[in-house]
Amino acid sequence: MQTVTSADGTSIAYEHHGEGPPLILLHGGSAPQYWTPIVPRFVDDYTVVIPHRRGVGESGDSEEYSLDRGVEDIRAVIDAVDGTPVLFGHSFGGLLAIETARTAPVEALVAYEPAVLVGEYKQQADLASQMQARIDDGERRQAMKFYIREVMHGGDVDDLDGWLDEWPPWPDIVALTENIARINRAIEQYRLPESLDIDAPILLLTGTEGPPHLRDGIRAVDEALSDSQFVEFEGVGHGGPTEAPDRVTSEVRAFIDGKETPVPERSD
Template sequence: MQSSHSVDEIEVAYERHGDGQPMLLLHGGMAPKEYWHPVLPHLDDYAAVVPQRPGFGTCLDDPEETSAADVLAREVDYVRALADAVDGDPILFGHSFGALTAIEAASEVDVEAVVAYEPAILPDDFRREADLADRMADLVEVGRPGEAIKRYIEMVLHPDGLADLDAWLDDWPVWPQCVDLVEEVIRMNRAVEQYRLPDQLDVDAPVLVLSGTAGPDFLRESARSVHETLPRSRFVEFDGVSHSGPSETPERVVAAVDSFLAK
C-alpha cells in the first residue's frame, strides 16, 4: 500500500506491507527501495515500511562542502518524520548507510529496537586513506557514471573480486537503476569518509548488529566496533555472507532478527 504524509514540513512517502509492529526498512547508499523486495516475504510478523527516501543530502547546494553531520542530520530528520507517520514506536532495520542512519536516528527518536547490517562506518586507519568519493566523482565528471558505480561495487560488495563483473551485473535486480543514484552515492561516501565513531553511542533501544564474513574486512571490523560502543547490543556474524546480506540470504538474516526481537 502506498502512503504519503507531511510531518513538520517534511514529505514522506512509503510502501507498507502487512500488519503488525512497524519496521522501517532503510536501504543503503546505492540500492533503491527495491533492495528490500527479497526480504519482504519473510517479514510476515511485521508491518514492513519501505520509504521513498529523498537521497543522501540531495537538497544541499554544495554537497562537496557538506559535513557528515549535515548529511546524517537530514537523514535522521526524515526517519523521525517517517516514525511519526506510523503507529507506535517502530523497529528500525538499516543496511549499510541506512544502518548508520538507523543508529543515529535511534539516539533521537523513540524506537522499539534497531537492526543494523554492517553500518557504513570506516575504521580510523582505513578512513584516513579513503578516497572512493573522489575517484567516483572523477568518473562522473568525464561522463562515466556506470563505471563510478562499478568502483563502489568492487570495493564494497565484492572486495575479493569477480571473474566477470558485467555478467554479475546482468543478474543484479537493481542494475542499472542504481546508476541514477550515483550523485547520492558519492555524497554518501563523502559523509562516511568524514564520520568518526564516538567512544559511546547514546542509544537506549536494544540494537542487533549484523555482519557477514564474505564482505569487506573493514566493515566487519566496524560492525564489531559499533557493537562495543552500544550499551545494549547483540552481534551476529553470518559465515559466507557478503555486504548484501539482507537481500542475499533473507531467511538467515530475518531468522536472526526474529530471535533478537523475541527476547
C-alpha cells in the same frame, strides 16, 4: 505510497505493507526495492514501512545533503507511523538507523554492516571524490562500477562484469550514481563516537564474506555500545538480507520476539 514532510520541508515517501507493530526498513546505496525479498517474511506480523531515501524513488530532494538531514527524514517517518518502531537498516541505512536511535524512541535496532569507516581505511577513504571525478568525466557507469567493487567486494573481485550480469539491481542502479556519491561523502565525514548511548535492544549483523572495512566498522560499533548482540553469517557477503533472506530474517525475528529476554551468549 504515503508521504510525510521532513524538517526542511522536503517530502519523504514511504511504503506501507502488512499490519501489526511497525518495522521500518532503511535501504543503503541501492533503491527501496532492495527489501523486496524481505517484506513477505514480515508482513503477516508487522507493519513493514520502507522510506524512500531523499532523492530516491518517490521522495523529494534538496540541493544539500548530510547524515543529519537523513536522520531528520527518518524521524519524520517515525512520527507518522502508529507505535514505536523497530529499525532495521542495511549499509548506509544501518548507519542512519544507529544515528536515528540515538535521539528517537525505538523498540529495537538491527543493523547489517552499517556504513561506518574506522582506522587506516577511514584516513584514506576517498570513494566519494573518486566517484565524482568519474561522474564529472561523463562516466557514470564507471563510477557505479567503482563503488560496487569497493563496497560490495572490498576492492577485490576477479570478474566484476560477470558478477554484475547476475546482480538484479544492475544496470538500473546507475540512475542513482550521483545520490550514492553524496551519501558516501556523508559516510566519510562521519566520526564514530567512543560510546553510543542507545536505549533499546540492539542486534548487529555481518557476513564472513563482507568487505573487510565494513566488518571492521561493525566491530567498532559493537565496542562503542554498552550492550548489543552480534551475529556473523558464514559464507554471506555485504548483501546479506537479499543473499540469505531466510537466515537473516530468522535471526531478526528471533531477536525481535525475544528482545525482552536476557541477552544470550555472544556468537562472535
